[in-house]
Amino acid sequence: MQASATLSHQVMGALCTQGAAPEGTILDQARQLEQFLAAVEKRAFQIARLAIRDADDALDIVQDAMLQLARKYAQRPSEQWKPLFYRILQNRIRDCQRCRMVRNRVFGWLPGMRSDPELEIGDPYEATPDDAQGPADRVVTDEAMRALEHALKDLPARQLEAFLLRTMEGMDVAETAEAMGCTEGSVKTHYSRAVHALRERLQDSWGGSA
């Protein structure tokens, strides 16, 4: 906590030297930036992980997005950070997907170059989540998440983006359109199709609500 406060003061100093705004405003801005990043980082990671299906790549993507937001857009009004951050995040996700596609096309025919993230087994202790829920709730949530993750896998990229930004991040149509770089009409279409497809796929495993 103390480290965070120190960092906020350092960020404030740097923003002061850039001469953008009065000191009080800049202190608020530095704190706001830290709070904003702390608030979105977990959801951003999950959005990237569900799109990329690799935890390490997802962490790199989130870090890149945070760095770019801090370097280029820290002085923008804080209301603009959310769509900007998710725009950067989505661009990084697409870059990563393109890279993978090219890599698979070029090297995919080689034995041993085919990587399936689902087959990679990590450290089971590291993957164990903390016990915030009771064991029974945990099992139910884990099963529901596993089913949702499985259903999300087959969703087209744009529908997945729209669904995650709207459902997980709670963005409205306008914010989602800004983050995705498309029209509000497209967001509505992608989202509606995503929900429809997911409901069909989750009908068995989610029962009543699907």
Add this chain to the structure above:
Amino acid sequence: MSDQKQDEFEQRAKVVLQASADELDARTRSRLTQARHAALDAARNPSSAIKPYMWIPAGAAAAAVAVFLIGRPAPVTESQQVAAAPVDEFEIIAAEDSLEFYRDVDFYAWLAAADADADEEPAPDGEV
């Protein structure tokens, strides 16, 4: 699909996704915190980022080095020194006489002059 059913589905999806984000493992949470601090550090030191205009002095330095390397006269080799020698020295090099001769050329010149003087002098006894 009724609106109520859709709302229920969206609500449940939201809860499940939020729970998955809240229950990240310790390693991931730690790495996210590190990433956040790195980003805040980048905001603190924006000068550490390479900006496009920073390439100008680097480009100028590279151009200066290129000009220096291309424009610098190449070191003169032994064969080039021979080629650049004056014509009279070239005659010495091309001559069949030994180099010993050219080393003592002043002596031989004096000797030749002395011989010539001796030929021109009258005989001591006045015979001609």
